[in-house]
Amino acid sequence: MHYIIKRDNEKAPFDAGKITACIEKAFEATGGITGGGPHTTLELTLTVLKKLEEKYPDKHFSVEDVQDMVETVLIESGYTKVAKAYILYRQKRTDIREARSELMDAVAEIVKETNRDNANVGNSPSAKVLQISEAASKAYYLKRALPADEAKAHLKGDIYIQDLSWYGKTLTCLQIPLGRLLRDGFNNGHGSIRPPKNIRSAAALAAIILQSNQNDMHGGQSYAYFDRDMATYVEIERERQEKILKQNLQDLGLTEHVTAEAVSALVDEHTRKETFQAMEAFIYNLNTMHSRAGAQVPFSSINLGTDTTQGGRMVTECFLQAYEKGLGKGETPIFPNLVFKLKSDVNFDEGDPNYDLFQLAMKVSCKRLFPTFSFLDSSFNSIYGDEEVSYMGCRTRVIGNINGPEVTDGRGNLSFTSINLPRLGIRAGKDIGKFYRLLDETVNFAIKQLITRYNLQKNLRVRDFPFLMGQKLYVESEDLKQSDSIEKAIKNGTLSVGFIGLAECLVALTGNHHGENVGAQAQGIAIVSHMRRLCDEASQAHHLNVSLLATPAEQLSGRFTKVDVEKYGVLPGITDKEWYTNSFHVPVECKITALEKIAIEGPYHQYCNAGHISYVELKSAPGNNIEAYEKIIRAMSEADMGYGAINFPVDICRECGKQGLQNENNCTSCGSDNISRVRRITGYLSTLDRFNDFKLAEEGNRCKHDG
Numbered sequence: 001m002h003y004i005i006k007r008d009n010e011k012a013p014f015d016a017g018k019i020t021a022c023i024e025k026a027f028e029a030t031g032g033i034t035g036g037g038p039h040t041t042l043e044l045t046l047t048v049l050k051k052l053e054e055k056y057p058d059k060h061f062s063v064e065d066v067q068d069m070v071e072t073v074l075i076e077s078g079y080t081k082v083a084k085a086y087i088l089y090r091q092k093r094t095d096i097r098e099a100r101s102e103l104m105d106a107v108a109e110i111v112k113e114t115n116r117d118n119a120n121v122g123n124s125p126s127a128k129v130l131q132i133s134e135a136a137s138k139a140y141y142l143k144r145a146l147p148a149d150e151a152k153a154h155l156k157g158d159i160y161i162q163d164l165s166w167y168g169k170t171l172t173c174l175q176i177p178l179g180r181l182l183r184d185g186f187n188n189g190h191g192s193i194r195p196p197k198n199i200r201s202a203a204a205l206a207a208i209i210l211q212s213n214q215n216d217m218h219g220g221q222s223y224a225y226f227d228r229d230m231a232t233y234v235e236i237e238r239e240r241q242e243k244i245l246k247q248n249l250q251d252l253g254l255t256e257h258v259t260a261e262a263v264s265a266l267v268d269e270h271t272r273k274e275t276f277q278a279m280e281a282f283i284y285n286l287n288t289m290h291s292r293a294g295a296q297v298p299f300s301s302i303n304l305g306t307d308t309t310q311g312g313r314m315v316t317e318c319f320l321q322a323y324e325k326g327l328g329k330g331e332t333p334i335f336p337n338l339v340f341k342l343k344s345d346v347n348f349d350e351g352d353p354n355y356d357l358f359q360l361a362m363k364v365s366c367k368r369l370f371p372t373f374s375f376l377d378s379s380f381n382s383i384y385g386d387e388e389v390s391y392m393g394c395r396t397r398v399i400g401n402i403n404g405p406e407v408t409d410g411r412g413n414l415s416f417t418s419i420n421l422p423r424l425g426i427r428a429g430k431d432i433g434k435f436y437r438l439l440d441e442t443v444n445f446a447i448k449q450l451i452t453r454y455n456l457q458k459n460l461r462v463r464d465f466p467f468l469m470g471q472k473l474y475v476e477s478e479d480l481k482q483s484d485s486i487e488k489a490i491k492n493g494t495l496s497v498g499f500i501g502l503a504e505c506l507v508a509l510t511g512n513h514h515g516e517n518v519g520a521q522a523q524g525i526a527i528v529s530h531m532r533r534l535c536d537e538a539s540q541a542h543h544l545n546v547s548l549l550a551t552p553a554e555q556l557s558g559r560f561t562k563v564d565v566e567k568y569g570v571l572p573g574i575t576d577k578e579w580y581t582n583s584f585h586v587p588v589e590c591k592i593t594a595l596e597k598i599a600i601e602g603p604y605h606q607y608c609n610a611g612h613i614s615y616v617e618l619k620s621a622p623g624n625n626i627e628a629y630e631k632i633i634r635a636m637s638e639a640d641m642g643y644g645a646i647n648f649p650v651d652i653c654r655e656c657g658k659q660g661l662q663n664e665n666n667c668t669s670c671g672s673d674n675i676s677r678v679r680r681i682t683g684y685l686s687t688l689d690r691f692n693d694f695k696l697a698e699e700g701n702r703c704k705h706d707g
Helices: 016-029 038-055 063-076 080-112 125-145 148-156 178-184 199-214 226-251 260-286 310-325 355-368 421-428 432-457 502-510 518-542 556-568 594-604 626-638 693-700
Strands: 003-005 011-013 159-161 221-223 300-304 337-342 372-375 413-420 494-500 545-550 614-617 643-647 650-653 675-681 684-687
Touching: 003 063, 016 038, 016 063, 016 080, 038 063, 063 080, 125 148, 148 159, 148 432, 159 432, 159 556, 178 199, 178 226, 199 221, 199 226, 199 260, 226 260, 226 300, 226 310, 260 310, 300 310, 310 355, 337 355, 355 372, 355 626, 372 626, 413 421, 413 432, 413 556, 421 432, 421 494, 421 502, 421 556, 432 494, 432 518, 494 518, 494 556, 502 518, 518 545, 518 594, 556 693, 594 614, 594 626, 626 643, 643 675, 675 693
Parallel strands: 221 300, 300 337, 337 372, 413 494, 494 545, 614 643
Antiparallel strands: 003 011, 159 413, 372 643, 650 675, 675 684
8 A cells, every 4th residue: 555545635655654543542532441552553453454455456545435444443343432532533633624624715715805794894904814813713713612502503504603703802892981081091002191181182082092992892882972071171172262362362462352252252163163173083083093903993883962061062063063074075974873862851852952953963864874863762761761871873782780780881792692583483384382482492592602602701801901991991890900800890791692584584484574464563572572581581590681682684694594595495585585684674675664664663672672773764865854854753762762763875976076876887977986885784884885795685675765
């Protein structure tokens, strides 16, 4: 026997000693309880060689053929335990080879072009390097670290472990306590930063804080009270401007010739100008300063609208005006996600102190898609009183807390795992009892997976998060030392079970989705409320904040569909599209009015305590039709929604700045084909060229709800 055929079909010199070595390792794996020793392994090796010669007289055999023969000889010789050990050894080696092969295939694709799992990751060299490292990390966790049943469920498509490449390294997102950081100063790794002395410095530092914390986490970064936290620096700016103006008047000998009213008006004018410049610079920074090794700008969100002080109102007004103005050529800013908080007696009704800001917010949203709107008076948000509930642009909501203070600042989501609802509907057929048994099993399995991940996360150390924990951003992290575990702090975070495809699940169970039939709607509410109960029960059982999330499915919307088509084929109304419908939404192609869609989706918000959002789709920008726009917003409030948005196409020529709907290929003004086509995707904005194929197909099928 001179050569052997390797797995890549290349020939290699045959070495019988490798057979002996494998047999020895198999005996060692049994702990020596099954015998072994040089004499036994040599005899077994000779038996393997003899049988190979008998079976392959042409001496043409592969590595796999030899390993099969070793298994056979061990079993026939009575060494069954050794044979089992050898089989496990082979499987482990196979898994390693497959993981390496899959990883290399993934790297090859990324080198050509970064994948579009996240529409806000670009195609730069640093983005490619980041995604290659993420691919390696994902392969490691699936093949080496995750319990076998959890890895299998993810790969099969029963569940989806979100952000798997970051699995045991960090946490998802945070509502950052901006006010404290600006007041006390901070250190982002290269020295201490003093508290700002003017509004421009405060805004610059606010952008740096978002960038710094993004490098410690894989998810969104948000400010819950941006207007309130920045208002202090408007007043500091006002004092600075007054001091400068009075000094200038004194130097010019004009003090006695200018009235106090004129001085006050000039101070206000200069303060407003500085505040506008600060807000404009803040928006510019968040669309240009990169994090994650340069792969993307911070995934940022800003909540504002309810501060009624002079400084808070000026921050909100100037921010909205700067956002409306847009970027250099009038482009719509992609970040930050802007959330305007609505509250009765504050800004929601005529006569409220900030009602004018609500009107301005709608005017800006009619042009820029942002702000979106959160409803503090909803049944599930109003119960927290003065502790205003804030959202992240993607929809994340964190407020209830079984382990500590029910606050927004300093808390966030730790991780979430989504379940494949359509698959459960397909498996159950029309048997509702069977469906609920499968649902219980799957939700509880997802919770088990979240606890597995939490047990890794809680053992991370403060030193692993130089900004997040080092600067004490998380609730109850104040007393933690560098070597301490972060468990004391992150027990205040949330673990979320997500879901996708309620509509397709209902079709499988009832023949209709909830946009078609009131019976299906009742069943949909029953399903989602049942999942919420399971999460609440798990919170009590594990003494952790387990919550239910209306998953912001981007890449996942197509992945679940693809694996289900392979498993069950094309099923009308279920797997016959390239995507599953996002969370509890009515299918995008369903032809219903805006008010009908709002009435159907509204009841689901109260159950999805980890986050939710509903959209209405318009065929074009509303322009100055604020009255119609406000009617939609108020309908969302009346439907007891927590968070809502209105979508429409936003096109702008990158060459000449022409805004409005463009034709398919070229600018209607200058003829350029360099068109930015901004659309909303899972809560945030991106350009169509960055959408993955599934979301592109979904966007193209969105029914307009103008009626």
